Amino acid sequence: GGARLQLAQLPLARRAEGRPSSSVPLPAAPIGVVSFYNPQRVSAINIVPGLIGIILTMTMVMFTAVGIVRERERGNMELLIATPLGRAELMIGKVxxxxxxGLVQTSLILLLGLLLFAVPIRGSVLDVYWASLLLILANLSMGLLISTRAQSQFQAMQMTFFIFLPSILLSGFMFPFDGMPRPAQWIAEALPLTHFLRLIRGIMLRGAGLAELWPEVLALLGFIVLMMTLAIARFRKRLD
Incomplete structure (x- = not known):
């Protein structure tokens, strides 16, 4: 009896040393995926924040991509040339x-998501608008750059699809970002929608702030500065 008591008090590892490994049954550890910020796995809670970025990307790039081209086709470029406005002032006025x-669109999507799908906003609403404004400016500056390159409105609209389709497929909106091949992730990092999705989902779903998500904020700011600089450099106040 005393030997049995001492054996029971020994640690499991020491008891396993005295017998063959095949005779020591190991308990099966259950493995499961826990969703902290969407425990019911409601698809709308994950899709609606990303839908803000999709709609803003589709509309903002399209609006400005045909902006300068439309002025040329309608003959309004002569009036712009005669004005004392500089290239930078004209571009900012277009944006x-x-x-x-874009901010009105953001408000409508948030309102519909709240009323129809009960999508929570766990973070600051002001941070949501700041993040949306960054994406709006990034898409508008990209559209202006396309507008300086295109020769017609139809060509400008075609060029926007080269931005819109990769943004949907590679940004993490449709497919998990970590599950994509490494080259696809490199391309996605150059798209503003990728960084916006991290921002908006972090703010709305887990209550993060812009200060906590500063790498994504810096990425969008850098994209805005780069695209606006290229658009202003390429724009010429002349008809040729």
Missing amino acids: LPYGLI
Whole structure:
């Protein structure tokens, strides 16, 4: 009896040393995936924040991509040439009205997501608008760069699809980002929608702030500066 008591008090590892490994049954450890921020796995909670970025990318790039081209085709470029505005002032003037439209679109999507699908906003609403404004400016500046390259409105619209389709497929909206091949991830890092999805889902689903997500904020700011600089450098106030 005393030997049995001492054996019971020995650690499991020492008891396993005195017998063959095949005779020591190991308990099966259950493995499961835990969703901390969407435990019910409701698809709308994950899709609606990303839908903000999809709609803003589709509309903002399209609006400005045909902006300068439309001025040429309608003969309004002569009026712009006669104005004392510089290239940078003209570009900024083209961007600002569409920026307000983008914020209105963001408000409508948030309202519909809240009323129809009960999508939570766990972070600051102000941070949501700041993140959306960064994406709006990034898409508008990209559209302006396309507009300086295209020769017609139809060509400008075709060029926007080369941005829109990769943004949907590679940004993490449709497929998990970590599950994509490494070259596809490198391409996705150059797309503003990829960084916006990390921002908006971090803010709305887990209550993160912009300070916590500063790498994505810096990536979008850098993209805006680069695209606006290239668009201003390529734009010429002349008809040729």
